[in-house]
Amino acid sequence: MTKVLDEVLQANKEYKDSFDKGDLPMPPGRQFAILTCMDARLDPAKYAGLSEGDAHVIRNAGGRASDDAIRSLVISYKLLGTREWFVIHHTDCGMETFNNEVMGELLSGSLKTASVDASGWHDCCEGGGTTDGKFIEWLTISDQAKSVLSDVERIRNNSMVPSDIPIYGYIYDVKTANLIEVPEATEAGRVS
Numbered sequence: 001m002t003k004v005l006d007e008v009l010q011a012n013k014e015y016k017d018s019f020d021k022g023d024l025p026m027p028p029g030r031q032f033a034i035l036t037c038m039d040a041r042l043d044p045a046k047y048a049g050l051s052e053g054d055a056h057v058i059r060n061a062g063g064r065a066s067d068d069a070i071r072s073l074v075i076s077y078k079l080l081g082t083r084e085w086f087v088i089h090h091t092d093c094g095m096e097t098f099n100n101e102v103m104g105e106l107l108s109g110s111l112k113t114a115s116v117d118a119s120g121w122h123d124c125c126e127g128g129g130t131t132d133g134k135f136i137e138w139l140t141i142s143d144q145a146k147s148v149l150s151d152v153e154r155i156r157n158n159s160m161v162p163s164d165i166p167i168y169g170y171i172y173d174v175k176t177a178n179l180i181e182v183p184e185a186t187e188a189g190r191v192s
């Protein structure tokens with residue numbers, strides 16, 4: 001067993017021994033959803049005060065409004081009753097460190113983990129890569145406020161999203177844990 005696998009199973013043992021929330025209903029009790037980045041420094045349960053059963057948290061690289069994130073949000077309201085949504089990106093996001101071309105090139109080089117320094121990303125190895133990455137839209141970020149705004153707009157303008165669900169746009173500061181509003185995004189996401 002790997003160290004991580006062992007640790008995760010041990011942590012689960014401890015969690016389940018004091019677990020008393022087995023009777024929670026499926027729909028989120030506080031009727032809201034958060035779309036945010038998968039970054040390991042972000043803990044939405046802590047930064048937004050969530051307990052089990054409270055809210056949907058949809059995470060991907062960047063917290064972007066990808067087709068799959070929208071799929072989850074639509075299920076979130078249509079079948080499970082959420083009434084307010086947050087799009088929360090964050091400072092120092094890894095999605096600011098590359099673009100489609102860079103990722104395509106790195107994957108063409110090899111499938112090993114690349115490294116980064118002041119001059120950018122570098123692949124470690126030669127061989128065994130693939131050109132498939134050149135055909136993917138990686139949804140990278142060049143400006144956090146703009147990416148929050150564009151994702152709120154994309155969700156707002158989706159025909160499956162009801163106009164009475166407000167969408168709030170925020171940036172989480174990884175240095176201070178502060179949630180900073182992106183007013184133009186919240187404005188774009190307001191109920192009409």
Ligand SMILES: [Zn+2]
Nearest residue numbers: 037039093094
């Ligand atoms: Zn991120």
